[in-house]
Amino acid sequence: MADGDGAFTYAEGRVEPGETRNLRYAISETYLGDPVRLPVTIRNGAEPGPTVFLSAAIHGDELNGIEVVRTVAQDWPDANLHGTLVCLPVLNVPGFIAQQRYLPVYDRDLNRSFPGSETGTSADRMAVRLYEEFIEPCDYGLDFHTSTRGRTNMLHVRADMDDPDIARLARAFGSNVIIDGAGPTGSLRGAACDGGTPTITVEMGQAHRFERGFIDRALDGVASVLAEYDCHPAEPVRWPGWRTVVSRDQKTWLRADAGGLVEMLHDRGELVREGDVVCTITNPFKTETVRVTAPFDGLLVGVLENPVVYPGNPLCHLVELDEPTIRAYERAREGTLPERP
Numbered sequence: 001m002a003d004g005d006g007a008f009t010y011a012e013g014r015v016e017p018g019e020t021r022n023l024r025y026a027i028s029e030t031y032l033g034d035p036v037r038l039p040v041t042i043r044n045g046a047e048p049g050p051t052v053f054l055s056a057a058i059h060g061d062e063l064n065g066i067e068v069v070r071t072v073a074q075d076w077p078d079a080n081l082h083g084t085l086v087c088l089p090v091l092n093v094p095g096f097i098a099q100q101r102y103l104p105v106y107d108r109d110l111n112r113s114f115p116g117s118e119t120g121t122s123a124d125r126m127a128v129r130l131y132e133e134f135i136e137p138c139d140y141g142l143d144f145h146t147s148t149r150g151r152t153n154m155l156h157v158r159a160d161m162d163d164p165d166i167a168r169l170a171r172a173f174g175s176n177v178i179i180d181g182a183g184p185t186g187s188l189r190g191a192a193c194d195g196g197t198p199t200i201t202v203e204m205g206q207a208h209r210f211e212r213g214f215i216d217r218a219l220d221g222v223a224s225v226l227a228e229y230d231c232h233p234a235e236p237v238r239w240p241g242w243r244t245v246v247s248r249d250q251k252t253w254l255r256a257d258a259g260g261l262v263e264m265l266h267d268r269g270e271l272v273r274e275g276d277v278v279c280t281i282t283n284p285f286k287t288e289t290v291r292v293t294a295p296f297d298g299l300l301v302g303v304l305e306n307p308v309v310y311p312g313n314p315l316c317h318l319v320e321l322d323e324p325t326i327r328a329y330e331r332a333r334e335g336t337l338p339e340r341p
């Protein structure tokens with residue numbers, strides 16, 4: 001927690017103002033009785049300010065965020081940091097080691113186990129320890145994800161925009177797309193927001209990869225958030241050029257109505273018009289083709305990467321854009337968008 005004297009304290013010690021500490025925090029035990037240790041970097045700035053957590057790989061195969069959190073923790077200059085950064089590059093250590101989404105123990109989703117419990121399942125016990133030590137003491141939080149294996153996302157933020165403190169954080173990150181909604185029950189974001197730590201999820205790219213373009217844009221987003229809260233008072237808050245806040249009824253998953261092999265005709269982040277063919281599904285002989293069309297004008301936030309589907313499998317995640325936003329999107333692509341609306 002942030003102490004009155006500016007130190008960050010946790011069960012095993014304290015980090016003084018102006019100090020950065022890398023630690024391995026014992027959060028569980030393996031079948032062999034060895035500690036499962038969470039890598040944590042605490043960067044306590046010389047000047048007072050808010051405490052912000054940055055976390056990644058709560059789904060163990062979602063790697064892009066690890067590089068974002070690690071870069072902030074290790075490579076950013078210390079000078080002029082007001083407040084404390086709690087950097088958690090790999091939350092789901094057993095899943096990360098196995099390179100899979102869920103905890104290997106009974107395939108539990110660590111991101112449905114918060115705020116956790118001292119007497120619950122192994123997932124609950126890990127969740128409560130990391131929640132109480134490193135999430136609850138924070139004033140704000142950013143949790144980094146990628147798409148589920150086999151799909152890919154454009155960079156976007158998910159946030160409960162009904163809460164003004166969370167909305168401020170979401171806007172400060174400076175993404176084009178914010179998908180509005182509370183975090184699911186048991187998620188880190190949901191529990192943190194319920195517990196008084198406004199938190200957003202950042203989604204970008206695919207599992208099992210470092211994607212440099214996304215990582216750099218996310219680092220710009222972190223810098224912008226830190227500027228918003230005067231952790232880096234000299235830095236500017238980022239304006240993404242255009243922005244849309246997507247409500248529950250402005251988005252849909254297009255799902256396959258036939259099993260088969262998919263040819264995706266558009267990339268993540270592309271605009272499609274109502275009636276455009278988004279992808280085709282064919283049988284092995286190419287004798288039957290199903291054309292999947294866009295039901296409205298919108299942006300492809302997420303698309304399939306692995307080109308095989310059963311009926312009912314998701315093909316792409318489409319969000320509705322209104323005409324002014326479409327015009328701004330097109331002008332941004334042409335490079336003719338003014339600096340600020």
Ligand SMILES: [Zn+2]
Nearest residue numbers: 059062145146
């Ligand atoms: Zn995830």
